[in-house]
Every structure is written in C-alpha cells, then in structure tokens.
Amino acid sequence: MYEVFQSYLNSKIKLSEDQSKYIQSLSTIKKLRKRQYLLQEGDIWKYNAFVCSGCLRTYSLDDKGYEHIIGFAIENWWLGDRESLLSGEPSRFNIDAIEDSQILLITKENFDKICQEIPPFNNMVNSILQHSFIASQNRIHAAISxxxxxxxxxxxxxxxxxxxxxxxxxxxxxxxxxxxxxxxxxxxxxxxxx
Amino acid sequence: MYEVFQSYLNSKIKLSEDQSKYIQSLSTIKKLRKRQYLLQEGDIWKYNAFVCSGCLRTYSLDDKGYEHIIGFAIENWWLGDRESLLSGEPSRFNIDAIEDSQILLITKENFDKICQEIPPFNNMVNSILQHSFIASQNRIHAAISxxxxxxxxxxxxxxxxxxxxxxxxxxxxxxxxxxxxxxxxxxxxxxxxx
DNA sequence: TTCATCCCTTGACATTTATCAATTGCTTTC
DNA sequence: GAAAGCAATTGATAAATGTCAAGGGATGAA
Structure with a gap:
C-alpha cells in the first residue's frame, strides 16, 4: 500500500530512492474497517495521515448528539486533526471510516524530521497547507453565501x-x-x- | 509605524538588529483612508500584508451586488488574498479600509527571500498558516452547526x-x-x- | 445650525429550511 | 431467506430567517 503514497510523492516532488526508502521506514500503514475509528473525541492526535485507499470523515458531536461533518477524505488526501496535533490537547473530533480504508501514518516527530531533512518535502507540505487554507476559505464563502x-x-x-x-x-x-x-x-x- | 511590526516580530521570534533592519528594508508602509481599497476585484495580489493600525475587511460581491464579508483584520493581523497570491490569477475579492489604516507590505518575492534567509521567520509563518487554517475550520464548524x-x-x-x-x-x-x-x-x- | 447620510431598529409578511412522522426499499446480519 | 436496521423519500406543519418598507438617531459636512 505504500506505493500509493509513493506515486503521490513522485507526482509532487523528486526524491532519490534512498529518500523514498527513508520516508517509508518512518511510515506505518493502518487498516480500518468500515465504521472503525481512526480518532475518537478526547484522544490526542499525533500523526500526519495520508489516505491510501478508502473513505473517511471527520465530525463533531453537539450537545444533542447530532453529528456535524467537518470533512471527508479519500485516496490521496491528507487527513487528521491539526488542532489537536498542534496544541497537544484532546481532540474535539471523531474520525472514522466510511469504507474499509488503508491509512498511512507518520508521527509528528518523524514528519518534522522528514521536513527538515528533505526540503522539497517541506515545500510540498507548505503548499498543501496553503491550498487547504484556500479551500476552507472557499467553503466558508459557500456556507455564508x-x-x-x-x-x-x-x-x-x-x-x-x-x-x-x-x-x-x-x-x-x-x-x-x-x-x-x-x-x-x-x-x-x-x-x-x- | 514599522515599530508595530517590529514588536510583533519580537514577541514571536528572536532577531538580530541586522535581521530586523533587513526585513524593514524590504517592507513598505501604505496608508489607507477609510473606504479606500487595498485590493480590488480583478487585481492580482502580490504581497504579504500586516496591519499596523486600523481595520479592514475582505469581501466578495455576488451577482446581485451584495457584499459577503470573508474576513476582518485589525492591528497585528496578517491580511491578503492567498488564492490570488498563490495562483497569480486576478482576485475575486475586495479589501478595503473600515477605518484609516496603515499597512505594512512585503512583496511575495521579498517575503520568500526572508523566509529562506531567516529560518525562524519561516517557522513563524508556517505556524501562522497552521493557526489560520484551524481558525477557518472552526468558522466552518460554526457556520454549519x-x-x-x-x-x-x-x-x-x-x-x-x-x-x-x-x-x-x-x-x-x-x-x-x-x-x-x-x-x-x-x-x-x-x-x-x- | 441644519441638512444629508448612514446605520440600526422595528413591523408585517414571505420564503426557506427544520422538524416530526410515516413509508419504502436496501443492505446487512444471523 | 427472513428479520432488523439504515437511508432516502414524502407530506404536513412549525420555526427560523429573509425581504421589503418605514422611521429614528447619530454623525459629519456645508
């Protein structure tokens, strides 16, 4: 399943075989069955996650137990709770699988290491963050307009x-x-x- | 007016006097009167902007000419149209001053230069982007819930x-x-x- | 001061969307 | 294969929010 991530990376940046192997050595694959949690409210989220296959959703529960879906993720999307990752606080969200899925996980520490050691990787990450931000601006626009x-x-x-x-x-x-x-x-x- | 930006920077990162002077040399201050545009729909946005004083808004106009306010910015906030900056396309938004304001501008090129040459600055920028993204996620949550x-x-x-x-x-x-x-x-x- | 403008408020009414309830058709599970 | 859930649809009604119109108070300009 690492291949999916590998071709994603190759489509974005140029990596030597060693670098690719190195990233792989810091990654783990997690298999989720439909309805299985990747993250549960109250957990602390410590990864950067990449969806190799399947489909997941991030959602919160309100006072009345209603779900509010914050986002979806399918193959080739990044996924996670940045807020919990950044703050180290327990997450307010749930993430679970809508379909059987396979997720590539890299811990925050390893991820930061990769970013430091492979500048193009770091640039890619920044660019993704920029695009994510723009996408969420557009979603706000749609939501209010x-x-x-x-x-x-x-x-x-x-x-x-x-x-x-x-x-x-x-x-x-x-x-x-x-x-x-x-x-x-x-x-x-x-x-x-x- | 550069002092406002300087103390902002000092509160976030440690800079030598030279570095601070260097950043200043790449910055310009723009004064805006109330109602004056900083960016108009169709313009291409090429800066990273920091509000030293005053208050501004970013908004779009729909088919019927109604304004939809995307965001506000006051002292010590960053401001701009990331989408246009990143894509090089004309902006879909307007930015104008709600009060008389003073804005510090750094062109994209100079900004990138600073980021490359002063790693702590780059880290600060990334951290801001992360926080902006989280803030917009929260706004989405509020908007739909x-x-x-x-x-x-x-x-x-x-x-x-x-x-x-x-x-x-x-x-x-x-x-x-x-x-x-x-x-x-x-x-x-x-x-x-x- | 006086006039004009802008912004906020209020009322009456229209529209959109939510809520509740019932039904149907699918999956899933045993 | 039957039973039990789950999702989507539909109808009736309620609630929230929008629209249109009028008026009032503050603010700034002449």
Missing part, C-alpha cells in the same frame, strides 16, 4: 468523486442542511434540468 | 475587539445572516441576560 440548493450543486461540482460515494445524509451534514432538505433539493434540481 | 444567535455570541466571544468596532451590518454579513436578523438576535440576547 449560498442557499441549500447552491451549496449542493457547488459540492457536486467540486467533489464529484465524493457525491456518489458517501451517504446523502453525510453530505447534508457537511453542507449544514438536513437530509430531508437535501433530498428535496436534489429532486427539484432534477426537475429543473428536465 | 450554529443558529444565528449562536453564531453571534460565538463571534463576540472570540473577537470582542471587533464586535464593538465594525458596523453591525458587516458582522451580519460575516456571519452569513441579514442585518435585520442580527439586530433582532442582539435584542433577544439582551432580554435573556436581564
């Missing part, structure tokens, strides 16, 4: 790979609307297209 | 310095609600406290 229908269409447009892969109720939660509203919105959109 | 009232209370709690400084209508826009709704929400909150 769009109607339920626009939110859904925007989502499908941006993440077609997810739209047909995760349950609708989770997409609804991700968009901040109820499953019922999403169901109706989809129905109407279909009618409009006709 | 909270009612109008909760959004407002959360905002006041997190940014008390802004709550009494920027017009309510802008706060409403930032929260993704109408000014009228915000006005009613505040009224009700006051009553509840009594």
């Amino acid at each position: 769009y109607s339920a229908e626009e939110k859904y269409l925007n989502f499908v447009n941006k993440y077609p790979a997810l739209a047909n892969r995760v349950p609708q109720s989770m997409i609804a939660s991700y968009l901040g609307i109820t499953p019922e509203t999403l169901s109706r919105v989809r129905n109407q959109s279909v009618k409009k297209v006709k | 909270y009612s109008a009232e909760e959004k407002y209370l959360n905002f006041v709690n997190k940014y008390p310095a802004l709550a009494n400084r920027v017009p309510q209508s802008m706060i409403a826009s930032y929260l993704g609600i109408t000014p009228e709704t915000l006005s009613r929400v505040r009224n009700q909150s006051v009553k509840k406290v009594k």
